[in-house]
Amino acid sequence: MKAYTQIPPGTQILIGHAARRRRVLERALCSVFEGWSYEEIVPPIFDYYDVFIKGMGRGLEEQVYRFIDRDGNILALRPEFTSLVAKTAVTRLASAPKPIRLYYSGEVLRFEKPKGGRQREFAQIGVENLGGGKQADVEILLIAVESLQRLGISEFQINLGSVDFFGGIVDRIDLPEEQISRLKAVINLKDQPGLETLLQSLPLEERRKSILRAIPHLTGGREVLTEARGLIRNERSIQSLDHLEEIYTIFDKLGLARHLTIDLGEVRGFDYYTGILFRAYVPQLGFEVASGGRYDGLPATFGEDLTAVGFSFSLDRLEQIATPQLDVPDSQATEVNGDATGFEQALKLRRAGKAVKLCL
């Protein structure tokens, strides 16, 4: 029997300044989201296990905290919000005018190695746009940009890719699922030597190999898109490049292109992603602070075909970096004695909206 004073690995407790800082960050981000007409949703902390597995994919099964209720249903503590929001949008909000704009803030739980300031229970805050069509991608990216700026972070990079670019290429390759995952894994690490070794063992035409070989290098500015166009001929990849170009052009016009890196080797993420994918990085942290993307297929698994795109911040990670615009003031209470006259004085001060601290 462990001592009751121990805490289970992966949990944390925020106290005083740390807790205040979290709420200040949270409020700042919520006000940005509300400024873009997003409404808050407070979803349940648990739901049916299948709700999450449908979207996240089987690779994450082992990360989910699940349990069985008294009726024998398999439930899970939420490992992410997107599935819950998508499910609500196509059920409770089925008749609501589109697009549906929702934001959330709360804890999620995943059984994984605590890393980079993220415990097994960690705080996520994010937005989802359902039914907004393709242009919603730009809206979501602009919200991410404004959020970072609101926190006083002037230097940041958004790494933007699309699952359709890689998807369009592998659609035309006849390989078992396992080989495709291995390709994905080495491309994800931009592992050039590993990719070379793998390609040598695969029965593919030289033209296809040279396309795959190029993917890890396809990262940078607009020139990447031009280079990629020279490589591929399939419709799905071409459309993804057109869309990325469109986004890049808009960012360029808005003077934001310097924050955008196109990365066609960006193939990480949950199974539910179907279009753009992005991650945001800041100078003081080795891990991304935000990530998101398009997940058009997910609402359909709950019964309605709806376009969907969103992103979330990791609050635990944001808390590790300096956010100069956000002052977290210390308490400025008036001290009064803890006696009869003191209590009276305290009430008076409270009625006037002042903070008091009784000296007990």
Add this chain to the structure above:
Amino acid sequence: MFVVAIAKGRLLELSLELFCKAGIEFADNVLTSRKLIFDAKDGKHRIVLVKPSDVPTYVEYGAADAGIAGLDVLMESRADVVQPLGLKFGYCKIAVAAQKGVTSLGGAELPTVRVATKYPNITMDFFNARGIPVEIIPLNGSIELAPLLGLADRIVDLVESGQTLKENGLEIVEVIAESSARLVVNRASYQIKRTEVLQFIGALQ
């Protein structure tokens, strides 16, 4: 400042030669000094000396922007770092070995194969993928001893020339991977310090 984590030893010597050719030079003698942090004369690069198995950790967390490590160390650490360049040194094999005459992994004969290694993750992944139950016996050195003393049925270890194996009456059963040195880069640095990263990759090529 672009920070590079490297382990002391052979990889460091070879890396320094590459740096030197690329014009990245150090005032101190990095190989003999007892300091752990060295700034290059160009004022733009810094190297930090760490334990080989710690290189992926420094890089994954962004304490170092980049690092030079063997593939064996990277596979074992499972760190999520970008690996944009293979370097042409530090060649060796990660292999399963056993006493001379043994030619199988042991899955058919043994209910559970006892494997001594300092690479528990690599070993587990390799045997799991083949459906062979293993018991990992973690050791930190002189792995070759384990089969000789009956501590393990097989070992998983780095093999360079094969001389150590031979002198201890062991042989390679199967090669898991060909290893060589890799340049690894932190994911955030890869985005935020893009110009420096590309220059550094160019210098090492």
